[in-house]
Every structure is written in C-alpha cells, then in structure tokens.
Amino acid sequence: MVELQNYSGILLEGAWLTIQVALLSLLLAVFLGLLGALAKLSHSVFFKSIGTLYTTLIRGIPDLILMLLIFFGGQVLVNNLSYNLNEWLNRLLTDFNPQHEWTAYLPDYINISPYIAGIITIGFIFGAYMAETFRGAFLAVEKGQLEAATAYGMNKYKLFLRVMFPQMMRHALPGIGNNWLVLLKTTALVSVIGLQDMVKIAGDAGGSTQQPFTFYIAIALVFLFFTSVSSLLFSWAERKYTIKTR
C-alpha cells in the first residue's frame, strides 16, 4: 500500500494520458464514422464500396495487429517513402543541373510517435464501428421528416443540420455509448507500443516494487471507475434526449 502511494502521482499522470488518448480517438472515430456512414448510404457505387471495404476490413483484423501494423509498419513505410522521394528529387535535379549536390530534402528518419500512432489506430478502428452505428441511426430518421423539411424549402445543408443530424444523434446515442466503453478499454493496448499510459506505468512500478498485483488491481479499479462514470453519463444523456411520447 505504501508503494502504491509513492507511485500515485505518476499513476495519475498515466490515467490522464489514457483519457487524452481515449477522447482524441473518440473525436477521430466520430468524424470517420460520419464519413463512413455517409459513404455507405451514398448513391455512388464508388463511395459505397469504399465504406463497405472500410467497415468489413476493420471487423476482420484485431486492434492490436492494426496498431502494430500502423506503428512499426508505418514507420518503415514512411521512411522508405521519404528515402525514395529524396533519391528521386535529387536525380531529377541532377538531370537539369549536373553540378547539383546531393541534399536530403526530407528527413531520412521520421519517428512516428506512439501517441499519434495510438490515437490514429484506435480512431480508425472505432470509426468503422461508429459508421455502422451512424448508418443505422440515419436510416431510423423518418422519411416524412425529411420530406417536410424539403417542403419548407430548406436546402441540403440546412436539412442535414436542422433535421437529419439532431434526430440521427438521438438514435445513435446508445450505440455511441457502447462504442465508447469498448474504446476506453482498448486504449490499454497503447502500452504495447511504448506509450507511458496507466498500464505501462503500473507494469514498471509493479516490476520494481515486486508487487505487480497491487498495481494492476489499482489500475483495473481506475478503469472500472472510468467505465462506470461513462455509463452513468450516457444513461443520463439517453434519458434527457429520448423522444418524449405522450
């Protein structure tokens, strides 16, 4: 218990990092989810197939694999790309000017930060799940409402902002809540790519104090606290925004 107190400050920092990663990924996920849902519902075959490909692929690949692929694979891919671009630019310039000296226009080593990679991966994964949620919610909005809005002379954007979006959100709220709870727990994976989140700090502290159980149970309780508060907030929001029927 004494050890836990010694580490409480750094554990809280880790908890804050976990929340940051979770919230930023949620933001990205909602954005991608809206795009994905609109793509799946669009009349263009091209957009429709991109949307379907996105949501299908994500359902097939575990989050950890995708994270390792983006973090480690992305690193190699970005570096190869910048190396090849450098070579190509220099060759091009030498063709025009034989006296040209080789210069690195792009850095030859770009470090992808685990923070960014984690947020992008989690946002990308949950964007697909959000897309399914939003798609269902868009379809749940009554057609008559949209026809009425058109009859009132609203243009496409006004119709979306004033009629479609607010009603769609109401239907999407339970789904968003579920996705958020899963997302929150998925953030634990960023410790694997070296980010100093709660899980990583608990592992290090548990190793050096030889009390791994104490530290892991402590962060498990913090996660439990986060998920409990989230479900309370979401059930409050759902109650507030439900359509009151007479």
Place this chain on the structure above:
Amino acid sequence: MDFSIFINEYQFYLAGLWTTVWLVALSLLLGLFIAVPVGLLRSSENWLIKGPAWSFMYFFRGTPLLVQLFLIYYGAAQFDLIHETWLWHYFQEAWFCALLAFTLNTGAYTAEIIRGVISTMPKSELEAAKAYGMSEGQILRRITLPNSLRRALPAYSNEIIFMIHGSAIAGIVTIVDITGAARVVNARYYAPFEAYFGAALLYMCLTFSVIFAFKKWESRYSTR
C-alpha cells in the same frame, strides 16, 4: 515489400493459427460453463444470490482484457499461496494464464448475453406451454431453449469475434499465437509491415469463416 518472408515462414504462421484457434475455442467452451450459472444467478431476485454474479460481471466487463491478463500472469507471483504451492506449476505457464483470463472474460460477457435473453423471455409462450400441459422439462426443451438460443446467437457470434480479436494479446506474454508468430518473424527479418500484414490476413480468414458459419446457422434457425 518482400512477401517471400511470408512464404518462407508459413509453417510458423500456421502453428500460430492453431494456437489461436485452440486457445479461443477452449476459452469459449470453458467460458460457457461459467456463463450459464452466472447468468442464471444474475437473473435472481434475491440480492444475496445476484450480488456475487453482478460483481464478477461488473469487474470483468468493466476492465480491459489486457489488464486482466497481466493481473493473472504477472500478479499471481505476488501471493505465497500460489507461488509456494503446486499452483505455481500452472501459473508460471503463459498459456494457462491466458486461458484463465480469456475464460473469465468471455464468461462474464456471455453471462450478460444469457441474462439479457432470460429477462426478455416472452411470458405468454411459457403460459401457453403450461396450458398445453407440458412438463417443466418439456417446456425447457421445446420452448425456452430454442427460443433463447435463437435470440442469443447473433450476440454470441459477436462475442466469438471479439474473443478472436482479443486473443491477439496472448502474443505479448510469450505465447506463439498468430500475433506471437508475427512478432518473432518481425524480429528475425526486421520487416514489420510484411510480418504483421501476414497476421492480419490470417485473422481475417478466421473472423470471416466464423461470421459465415454463424450466418448459415442463423438462417437455418429463422426459416424453421
């Protein structure tokens, strides 16, 4: 990109695939043995019976699977009761810890599915069965089980897919499952993109086979 790595090491990946399959299948099976009693207890009216089941489900559904695995794999050694006795023989093995963590986790999630099915069981069907003079056993076999199985199947197929995805973390604690195989291949060749891409393909095959099989099964249930 050099995909000859994947061809050279395909046997290693297949061994990983087999580990993932048996680990997930065994966890799901053992998880069912936990889920059925826990789900039934959770549906009780009495808080003394409901309480323990509720806490178990609350803990395992509210915390990340990764933390649960670490809690068992790294945390077990902290207790003399485990470390100094025959139990250590099992708890020092990564596969045992992973199996235990996955079983408890899927047990909690499946118990929630069972609770949901029980709480939404249409009462009138049971009353009709009783009016026909069926015995308790007949009602269970003819009405309750087929009805709840049909309603639980879609949720359970999702749980299986979550378990396949979740099991990828076994590769972190030295188990050579699909992820573990990819990690070893990456360490050997330093080709992260190819190594993890291979793993992603295998996981996709696994997931889509499960989805396909369940689609078939569900359609058979709904048409009858």
